[in-house]
Amino acid sequence: MKAPIRVAVTGAAGNIGYALLFRIASGDCFGKDQPVILQLLEVTPALGKLDGVVMELLDCAFPLVVGIETSDDPNVAFRGANYAFLVGSRPRGPGMERSDLLQVNGSIFTAQGKALNDNAASDIRVCVVGNPCNTNCLIAMNAAKDIPASRFTAMTRLDQNRAVAQIAQKLGQPVSAVSNLAVWGNHSPTMFADFAHATVNRVPVTDLIDEAWLRETFIKTVAQRGKAIIDARGVSSAASAAGAAIDHMADWYHGTAPGAWASVAIASQGWYGIPEGLIFSFPVTIHNGEFTVVEGLKHGDFAQAKLAATLAELQEERAMVASLLG
Amino acid sequence: MKAPIRVAVTGAAGNIGYALLFRIASGDCFGKDQPVILQLLEVTPALGKLDGVVMELLDCAFPLVVGIETSDDPNVAFRGANYAFLVGSRPRGPGMERSDLLQVNGSIFTAQGKALNDNAASDIRVCVVGNPCNTNCLIAMNAAKDIPASRFTAMTRLDQNRAVAQIAQKLGQPVSAVSNLAVWGNHSPTMFADFAHATVNRVPVTDLIDEAWLRETFIKTVAQRGKAIIDARGVSSAASAAGAAIDHMADWYHGTAPGAWASVAIASQGWYGIPEGLIFSFPVTIHNGEFTVVEGLKHGDFAQAKLAATLAELQEERAMVASLLG
Numbered sequence: 001m002k003a004p005i006r007v008a009v010t011g012a013a014g015n016i017g018y019a020l021l022f023r024i025a026s027g028d029c030f031g032k033d034q035p036v037i038l039q040l041l042e043v044t045p046a047l048g049k050l051d052g053v054v055m056e057l058l059d060c061a062f063p064l065v066v067g068i069e070t071s072d073d074p075n076v077a078f079r080g081a082n083y084a085f086l087v088g089s090r091p092r093g094p095g096m097e098r099s100d101l102l103q104v105n106g107s108i109f110t111a112q113g114k115a116l117n118d119n120a121a122s123d124i125r126v127c128v129v130g131n132p133c134n135t136n137c138l139i140a141m142n143a144a145k146d147i148p149a150s151r152f153t154a155m156t157r158l159d160q161n162r163a164v165a166q167i168a169q170k171l172g173q174p175v176s177a178v179s180n181l182a183v184w185g186n187h188s189p190t191m192f193a194d195f196a197h198a199t200v201n202r203v204p205v206t207d208l209i210d211e212a213w214l215r216e217t218f219i220k221t222v223a224q225r226g227k228a229i230i231d232a233r234g235v236s237s238a239a240s241a242a243g244a245a246i247d248h249m250a251d252w253y254h255g256t257a258p259g260a261w262a263s264v265a266i267a268s269q270g271w272y273g274i275p276e277g278l279i280f281s282f283p284v285t286i287h288n289g290e291f292t293v294v295e296g297l298k299h300g301d302f303a304q305a306k307l308a309a310t311l312a313e314l315q316e317e318r319a320m321v322a323s324l325l326g
Numbered sequence: 327m328k329a330p331i332r333v334a335v336t337g338a339a340g341n342i343g344y345a346l347l348f349r350i351a352s353g354d355c356f357g358k359d360q361p362v363i364l365q366l367l368e369v370t371p372a373l374g375k376l377d378g379v380v381m382e383l384l385d386c387a388f389p390l391v392v393g394i395e396t397s398d399d400p401n402v403a404f405r406g407a408n409y410a411f412l413v414g415s416r417p418r419g420p421g422m423e424r425s426d427l428l429q430v431n432g433s434i435f436t437a438q439g440k441a442l443n444d445n446a447a448s449d450i451r452v453c454v455v456g457n458p459c460n461t462n463c464l465i466a467m468n469a470a471k472d473i474p475a476s477r478f479t480a481m482t483r484l485d486q487n488r489a490v491a492q493i494a495q496k497l498g499q500p501v502s503a504v505s506n507l508a509v510w511g512n513h514s515p516t517m518f519a520d521f522a523h524a525t526v527n528r529v530p531v532t533d534l535i536d537e538a539w540l541r542e543t544f545i546k547t548v549a550q551r552g553k554a555i556i557d558a559r560g561v562s563s564a565a566s567a568a569g570a571a572i573d574h575m576a577d578w579y580h581g582t583a584p585g586a587w588a589s590v591a592i593a594s595q596g597w598y599g600i601p602e603g604l605i606f607s608f609p610v611t612i613h614n615g616e617f618t619v620v621e622g623l624k625h626g627d628f629a630q631a632k633l634a635a636t637l638a639e640l641q642e643e644r645a646m647v648a649s650l651l652g
Contacts, residue, residue: 022565028352052558056566059551061487061501161387175387225385232378239348240382
């Protein structure tokens with residue numbers, strides 16, 4: 001039996017948290033032989049609801065769950081944490097400007113970054129799901145001075161999974177036939193789902209699908225998928241966001257399969273001309289918990305314009321929270 | 327690669343359905359090497375919401391999901407089905423008597439039983455989750471004249487899991503240390519969580535815990551757990567009910583582990599004096615998809631009174647729906 005790992009989840013009583021916790025507990029993320037201690041953070045008014053979630057977790061009698069703790073204090077929830085899913089964030093309220101949204105989340109993620117710095121295990125690995133996730137991640141990373149920047153990531157895997165699903169559906173192929181479909185940049189409508197290097201059964205997607213459809217319909221469908229789900233379900237994506245978070249962390253824990261890429265937003269080290277320190281999604285491979293950005297990919301004019309747009313948005317977001325990046 | 331199995335889920339856009347589908351799709355139920363075709367049934371007004379659930383299932387890019395179909399017609403949803411989770415049912419509305427509830431669900435489960443009979447695969451296996459699940463199962467089984475009665479089950483695994491969790495918590499032991507805790511009878515507050523044969527690390531529970539606590543607090547806590555969850559969460563158990571359904575079907579598909587019992591409500595063949603044909607929860611072992619009731623267990627006076635009470639309730643329910651059992 002492996003030693004248990006401590007897995008912190010914020011926003012644990014929210015819809016994504018609810019969809020995420022039971023899949024972590026079942027072993028879907030860290031494997032069927034890896035016991036976990038769940039450390040759940042919620043805002044004070046949601047602690048009662050969180051108690052109900054804990055009751056349901058207990059009621060599943062998951063053999064892998066060897067402990068569950070709850071708190072409204074990130075210093076408690078992150079104590080000894082090996083993995084942290086930062087799911088909770090403030091959604092945009094009526095009349096709220098984007099800069100307001102960045103600021104209010106900035107204070108949450110500054111506090112959480114400090115709490116991770118002061119309390120987490122030395123091998124802590126962080127996945128920020130709560131939006132705007134790239135910039136929230138940037139803020140937390142900057143607030144956690146003693147944690148290597150490479151331990152902070154933001155989630156673009158939902159965009160990648162959505163993009164893979166669209167290509168598979170278009171061609172009537174299984175999702176497992178689609179490879180090397182990378183998402184670049186910000187997790188926002190500016191993100192770039194890069195079809196140019198993608199293959200289906202080893203054949204370039206651009207040989208199989210009309211490029212006009214890829215440039216227009218595909219890019220737009222993936223970018224606007226969140227809104228389409230809200231329109232259909234009446235509530236925003238929860239289980240698919242949780243599924244992407246599982247995939248993101250599972251790849252980080254187990255490593256990527258040979259030849260497979262994962263889209264992960266990480267602090268740039270200057271790759272592809274992206275300024276250092278910006279949290280930007282790149283295609284990566286993962287081995288022993290370390291990311292290696294896939295280098296040497298060529299970008300045509302269309303891709304370069306897309307990359308420039310998502311970069312500009314991230315730089316603008318960074319400028320809006322500059323005061324928090326001390 | 328195994329041939330795909332067809333898995334039907336009713337009430338697929340509801341809260342339990344939403345918690346269930348993504349765990350089936352991830353391989354938690356039928357294994358990481360078993361592809362599935364999901365066949366989802368909803369009432370007509372919920373088909374739009376169901377489309378949103380399907381979008382999210384696609385967006386997870388689950389490699390095991392090779393098809394997803396939706397319908398408001400059970401004859402379509404059950405076509406070729408190998409496994410069916412009957413989750414959808416009408417909850418009790420304001421001013422509704424128990425007999426009204428049984429009748430309104432009776433018409434749903436009569437139609438679904440007929441549709442299973444006429445459309446499902448010859449190896450169909452049914453788990454009824456929608457309440458009142460034992461009697462709903464009884465009705466569906468009776469409406470499916472050509473399907474062996476042994477293929478119809480109702481779910482008491484949630485009660486078993488809750489009972490195991492309570493014992494584990496009380497003793498500060500992992501849930502995996504608790505064995506042979508069987509739930510008998512109806513999935514309702516009359517169900518009997520039988521601690522008398524249960525062990526923790528092979529020691530009888532009755533040697534470890536005061537019997538007064540077991541007879542009073544334990545039985546009451548397990549029986550009233552559903553209400554306690556509603557009080558805490560504001561909505562009823564979803565993920566834990568889905569988790570129990572996963573456990574129920576996973577044991578049916580894979581078989582029970584050596585020495586392990588599963589609580590499953592099945593058509594009695596007269597075991598323990600329970601009248602033939604009544605859907606009653608017994609402890610069973612499962613091998614090659616066949617149930618074997620654990621026989622020869624001795625019941626003391628306390629247990630016999632509990633068994634009599636839950637039997638009386640089930641007989642009363644059967645009498646109320648007698649006209650549907652043709």
